Amino acid sequence: MSAVLTDMPKTDMSKSVAPATTKAIAPSKGGRPWTFYVLATLFSLYVLALYGPMFCIYILSFQDIRGGLVFPMKGQSLHWFVDLFTQVRTGDVKGSFDRSIKLAVIVTIITVVVSFLAGLGFRKRFRGDTAVFYMMIGSLVAPGLVLGLGTGLLFQALGLNASWYTSALGAQLSWTLPFGVLVMFAVMSRFDHVWEEAAYDLGAGRWQSIRLVMIPVLAPGLVAVVLFGFTLSYDEFARSLQTAGSLNTLPLEIWSMTLNVTSPSLYALGTVTTVISFIVIGASLGSIVLIQKKRGSSAKG
Amino acid sequence: MKSDRGDIELAGVCKSFDGVTNVVDGVNLKIADGAYCCFIGPSGCGKTTILRMIAGHEDPTAGEIVIGGQNVVGLAPVQRRTAMMFQSYALFPHLTVRENIAFALRVRGMSKTDRLRAADAMIEKVRLTQFADRLPAQLSGGQQQRVALARAAITEPRVLLLDEPLSALDEQLRVQMRQELRRMQQELGITFIHVTHTQLEAIALADLVVVMEQGRIKQAGAAREVYAHPHDRYVAEFMGGQNVLSGCVEKVNGASFTLAQAAPDGIEVPLQARSSINVGDKVDIAVRRDDVALVRPGKELPPGCTTSLPSRVLAIEYQGYFVKVMLDTVPDDEFIAYVPEKTFFADPFTIGDVVVATWATGSALPLA
Amino acid sequence: MQPSPAQTPPRANLAGWLYVSPLVLVLVPFFVAPILVVLLASFFATDGFGGLTPGFTLASYVEVLHSALTLKLYLATIKFTVLTWIFTLVIGFFVAYFLVFHVRSQLLAIGLFLLCTVPFWTSNIIRMISWIPLLGKEGLINQALLGLGVIRAPLEVLLFSDLAVVIAYVHQLTIFMIVPIFNSMARIDKKLIEAAIDAGASRFDIMRLIVVPMSKSGIALGTIFVVSIVMGDFFVVKVMSGGGSASVVSAFYEDVGVLQYPTAAASAVLLTLVLVAVVSLILRTVDIRQEIAR
Numbered sequence: 001m002s003a004v005l006t007d008m009p010k011t012d013m014s015k016s017v018a019p020a021t022t023k024a025i026a027p028s029k030g031g032r033p034w035t036f037y038v039l040a041t042l043f044s045l046y047v048l049a050l051y052g053p054m055f056c057i058y059i060l061s062f063q064d065i066r067g068g069l070v071f072p073m074k075g076q077s078l079h080w081f082v083d084l085f086t087q088v089r090t091g092d093v094k095g096s097f098d099r100s101i102k103l104a105v106i107v108t109i110i111t112v113v114v115s116f117l118a119g120l121g122f123r124k125r126f127r128g129d130t131a132v133f134y135m136m137i138g139s140l141v142a143p144g145l146v147l148g149l150g151t152g153l154l155f156q157a158l159g160l161n162a163s164w165y166t167s168a169l170g171a172q173l174s175w176t177l178p179f180g181v182l183v184m185f186a187v188m189s190r191f192d193h194v195w196e197e198a199a200y201d202l203g204a205g206r207w208q209s210i211r212l213v214m215i216p217v218l219a220p221g222l223v224a225v226v227l228f229g230f231t232l233s234y235d236e237f238a239r240s241l242q243t244a245g246s247l248n249t250l251p252l253e254i255w256s257m258t259l260n261v262t263s264p265s266l267y268a269l270g271t272v273t274t275v276i277s278f279i280v281i282g283a284s285l286g287s288i289v290l291i292q293k294k295r296g297s298s299a300k301g
Numbered sequence: 302m303k304s305d306r307g308d309i310e311l312a313g314v315c316k317s318f319d320g321v322t323n324v325v326d327g328v329n330l331k332i333a334d335g336a337y338c339c340f341i342g343p344s345g346c347g348k349t350t351i352l353r354m355i356a357g358h359e360d361p362t363a364g365e366i367v368i369g370g371q372n373v374v375g376l377a378p379v380q381r382r383t384a385m386m387f388q389s390y391a392l393f394p395h396l397t398v399r400e401n402i403a404f405a406l407r408v409r410g411m412s413k414t415d416r417l418r419a420a421d422a423m424i425e426k427v428r429l430t431q432f433a434d435r436l437p438a439q440l441s442g443g444q445q446q447r448v449a450l451a452r453a454a455i456t457e458p459r460v461l462l463l464d465e466p467l468s469a470l471d472e473q474l475r476v477q478m479r480q481e482l483r484r485m486q487q488e489l490g491i492t493f494i495h496v497t498h499t500q501l502e503a504i505a506l507a508d509l510v511v512v513m514e515q516g517r518i519k520q521a522g523a524a525r526e527v528y529a530h531p532h533d534r535y536v537a538e539f540m541g542g543q544n545v546l547s548g549c550v551e552k553v554n555g556a557s558f559t560l561a562q563a564a565p566d567g568i569e570v571p572l573q574a575r576s577s578i579n580v581g582d583k584v585d586i587a588v589r590r591d592d593v594a595l596v597r598p599g600k601e602l603p604p605g606c607t608t609s610l611p612s613r614v615l616a617i618e619y620q621g622y623f624v625k626v627m628l629d630t631v632p633d634d635e636f637i638a639y640v641p642e643k644t645f646f647a648d649p650f651t652i653g654d655v656v657v658a659t660w661a662t663g664s665a666l667p668l669a
Numbered sequence: 670m671q672p673s674p675a676q677t678p679p680r681a682n683l684a685g686w687l688y689v690s691p692l693v694l695v696l697v698p699f700f701v702a703p704i705l706v707v708l709l710a711s712f713f714a715t716d717g718f719g720g721l722t723p724g725f726t727l728a729s730y731v732e733v734l735h736s737a738l739t740l741k742l743y744l745a746t747i748k749f750t751v752l753t754w755i756f757t758l759v760i761g762f763f764v765a766y767f768l769v770f771h772v773r774s775q776l777l778a779i780g781l782f783l784l785c786t787v788p789f790w791t792s793n794i795i796r797m798i799s800w801i802p803l804l805g806k807e808g809l810i811n812q813a814l815l816g817l818g819v820i821r822a823p824l825e826v827l828l829f830s831d832l833a834v835v836i837a838y839v840h841q842l843t844i845f846m847i848v849p850i851f852n853s854m855a856r857i858d859k860k861l862i863e864a865a866i867d868a869g870a871s872r873f874d875i876m877r878l879i880v881v882p883m884s885k886s887g888i889a890l891g892t893i894f895v896v897s898i899v900m901g902d903f904f905v906v907k908v909m910s911g912g913g914s915a916s917v918v919s920a921f922y923e924d925v926g927v928l929q930y931p932t933a934a935a936s937a938v939l940l941t942l943v944l945v946a947v948v949s950l951i952l953r954t955v956d957i958r959q960e961i962a963r
Contacts, residue, residue, distance in 0.1 A: 042764070047785065053799035053800050070808050118692040136692070136696065143900070143902075153710060174696060199404070201378045202456065
């Protein structure tokens with residue numbers, strides 16, 4: 001040992017290991033490093049920019065009849081909300097709203113079921129899995145408008161009528177399914193294969209092990225897929241534009257409103273759709289928390 | 302025709318995952334009904350694969366697995382009437398203790414009241430009654446293990462398979478759970494097959510210890526047989542507690558032979574079961590570490606000892622009831638003596654002391 | 670232990686295909702077929718009134734590739750893409766870094782993370798419109814600047830300009846960077862950072878040698894999202910530039926509006942090729958399937 005040390009040229013030692021520089025980080029004494037304050041500021045600004053504009057329109061939607069598109073507030077009333085659902089010039093808000101919710105529900109159900117099955121399939125390698133995977137990625141990154149147009153033309157060529165519950169449904173699925181499957185990959189990575197094996201060992205069939213073990217264990221993740229499916233569909237625009245046929249979905253209706261409505265009705269619509277979104281988010285997060293809670297704590301003693 | 306017997310026979314069982322190398326390579330073994338059998342070997346020796354093939358989670362590439370007189374290859378785990386206790390238990394995280402234990406009855410379509418009653422009876426047997434409504438995450442390691450055991454046992458399997466059941470526990474709990482396993486096995490009266498890499502666990506529990514290396518069985522026998530009479534160098538070194546020496550046979554005389562070694566007069570070894578030993582053969586012998594006595598040079602050897610190997614003390618480790626003395630007796634190989642504490646401290650050695658290592662001639666064991 | 674697909678038994682292949690067959694049954698008619706239709710249409714001739722004449726001509730490609738407008742559109746699209754990518758990456762990286770390495774309570778970190786993701790679940794169009802009361806000619810920012818006396822006349826570049834387009838993109842898409850980067854950063858073992866500090870690394874060294882390399886997959890994934898969305902967008906450009914700017918897809922939209930299907934299709938095919946090239950270049954650096962399933 002000592003022989004090794006004396007053999008080592010001394011100069012090398014001092015060169016290869018420089019003394020710690022002043023840049024080196026001192027142990028934390030409980031205080032925050034300067035980077036914390038810089039990044040905290042950046043973070044706050046980001047959140048402010050994220051929410052600020054949205055809150056502006058929520059506030060402005062509660063003006064009275066004199067209201068305009070910019071501050072300052074002119075009075076307070078629900079005038080523009082009433083206006084939104086009664087005036088003809090603002091378009092068919094109620095009908096499109098109805099259609100969008102229905103469509104989103106259908107899309108969500110299909111997305112959850114299909115991506116759950118695909119997630120099961122992708123757990124093991126099979127011949128051609130990479131091709132299917134890349135087809136999915138392609139569907140995710142392809143320009144929505146182009147896909148929508150292709151779908152529209154296809155329906156036209158086949159002599160089918162484009163409508164929100166056929167062509168637009170398919171076009172939206174080509175967007176929500178890849179998302180759903182990707183989320184499902186992340187969800188299923190948390191499922192230990194050995195639980196399934198234990199279920200088989202105890203006599204469960206394939207379907208029983210899915211129903212009694214897999215689905216309940218993965219429930220929080222499946223709720224996340226529901227959230228994705230619903231909101232991605234509810235907000236989908238580019239792919240629906242050429243495929244929805246004669247009756248608009250809500251985002252299409254908003255789009256046509258941005259072109260010809262210049263009253264706070266637009267903001268009122270923003271407020272209403274956001275409230276819907278928040279109800280869906282709240283219900284989803286709430287049920288995730290509920291499931292976790294039921295599992296995590298309780299029954300002590 | 303179903304049999305309740307849990308005797309197992311493995312005949313020429315092979316398993317390969319990639320079609321090239323055999324992870325399990327031609328294993329033949331008979332395990333009696335109601336035996337406690339431990340498979341032991343280093344990781345990757347194929348012991349877990351054998352367990353999974355008996356359970357029905359893998360099928361052998363070749364060979365037969367016979368349980369109670371019935372070849373079970375190709376049958377589903379349930380049809381084999383085996384049950385597995387998984388490493389780290391695989392308890393269902395969303396089900397309570399009671400629901401976990403009742404799971405097998407639930408999938409068999411038993412009514413809720415019936416299955417919960419059966420589960421409660423089992424819960425009582427493993428002394429978990431006050432924890433019946435808890436989820437696995439709220440239990441200690443030992444409690445989880447008891448749940449896993451109860452869940453596996455509730456279907457009244459004829460064979461219970463345990464994959465490293467004690468590895469997730471700390472030392473103290475492990476000793477405690479070892480007794481619990483043995484008690485459960487006697488109570489249920491069924492065959493237990495237990496995979497482990499801990500020698501102590503295997504010899505403490507098993508009626509039948511199976512030592513494995515690279516997919517093959519090296520030795521199978523009663524715990525004492527395997528520990529005290531290892532077949533070969535591998536088993537002797539793996540099971541521990543033995544010094545292994547090798548050398549050439551100098552002469553063969555009647556019931557013993559002499560091994561040429563550093564010892565002035567060679568090492569005299571009884572022939573025992575081995576008969577075909579010729580002068581010039583290279584032979585391994587084993588001497589138990591607790592059979593080795595150390596005497597100061599010039600002192601008389603204890604009665605019955607003929608071998609004397611002069612050595613230097615390299616290191617000393619105090620182990621409580623004995624003292625582990627490491628010696629340079631054999632070049633390039635370790636040679637250790639376990640000296641009882643009282644003997645050692647009557648005349649303690651220090652590192653660097655020269656001693657003579659010796660043992661009763663009859664205790665040396667020739668290896669294959 | 671995982672056998673490669675070539676050695677999997679036929680039964681496993683069949684089971685795999687059964688599970689993914691619903692996915693395939695949706696993607697073939699609604700992704701593969703429409704793309705093929707567009708490809709086919711790009712080779713057709715047009716009668717100028719919206720009618721398509723089946724045939725095979727490269728005229729549309731020649732027209733698109735010779736048009737000076739094409740170059741302009743691509744330059745504009747690339748400009749928007751690069752600017753948006755830089756801003757979303759920088760903001761997304763540091764926001765994720767802050768959440769993972771600076772927020773000490775894990776519960777708080779998750780709470781703040783959710784705070785960032787909530788707007789993602791609300792309507793994009795509405796979020797875009799919401800810039801009007803801020804950036805407009807009489808909007809809050811102009812009012813504030815006038816009030817402070819910084820400017821004399823309201824700034825018109827704020828809304829309906831390229832600046833507004835980039836602001837709207839960054840506003841909508843930063844979340845697509847934060848989520849994957851946060852995910853990969855959260856998996857970095859904090860002990861690695863401590864080991865680096867032990868070895869005398871500065872903050873910059875830690876960032877450069879540990880955090881960035883280990884977040885690479887998150888960055889790649891976020892980049893795929895941001896790049897493909899910006900390159901495929903027409904809506905933000907149209908609304909936020911007030912019609913003043915155009916991108917490849919917004920021009921495509923105009924072409925479709927005047928029933929110029931073949932040229933529109935040709936430019937769409939070219940754009941898709943560019944997009945595929947960019948995405949597969951990124952995919953080459955990271956196996957996202959492995960990454961997500963980790």
